[in-house]
Amino acid sequence: MATSASDVRETPFDMVGGATVVRQVVDLFYDLMDRDPAYAALRSLHAPDLALMRESLAGFLNAWLGGPRDWFTEHPGVCVMSAHAKIRVDRETADQWIDAMGRSIADSPIDPQLGARMIEALSGMASGMVRSPS
Template sequence: MFSGCVPVAPYIRGTASLTQSRAFGSRIRRGKRRNLIWIKEGSSKARLIGFMSESGTSTTPYDSLGGEVAVRRFVDRFYDLMESEPEYAALRGMHASDLAPMRRSLAGFLTGWLGGPRNWFEENVGVCVMSAHAALPISAETSQQWTDAMARALSESDIDADLATRMNDAFGKMAGGMTRMAANRDR
């Protein structure tokens, strides 16, 4: 699934109820767990597009996280861990000495990916997570360091545990795809 570009909405899966309606040619489902809203677009897999509040209004994962401030806090914690913790040394070694541009870029990407403002996607037309990392020597070790640091940053950033679990699942799939892509390229 993550062998190509990652779409704007995160692929965060869970169970869905049988309640369905038609909207924009897609089936929309309200999930049993935490009033999740799912969209199914011509595939056997549904993707999360938002949350339904008790009042019936929907929110995106970006909104549920706490918006820009929360995304920045999470991203900054991720890069702080990468810079300071020896267990992330191989991952840190893949980056330039100045992480400020990467902090801005990842925060922008995640903002759009989680359903917030799409500025990063508008400024980086045609760029996706997979193509942006295509030339990097991503190994199983660096992939694991990335997912571990992301999980730790989420847990230390006061993110809802259920949403953090779903994000970590999606990050794991992305990292696995990048590892396979690098292995196939190096053959």
């Protein structure tokens, strides 16, 4: 049985604009984290060179949104929680991450309603990573 165009469901990845827009969000996020003192605690958790983190977060978000699953193929058995298990994520750094990601999504071409749903879900993930009180 052939699949018609009406049977194909658009993924959130498609709805945000694909890998180009995801990369735009990631670059906005890391640029904010790098230059805005409001994110100093979050920035201190990262290596001086953010190139690898930019690639990794873009790959993760692509897959999380229903796009190419390369990140999961390249990191077998790793989930976002286990990837951050050794990092001291406290309430302050989680809140900084949520705020910077929210600003990055808001400054992208992503539909505001979809962006709000993304932030809601990503906020839950970031909050779930808090391991120690601030």
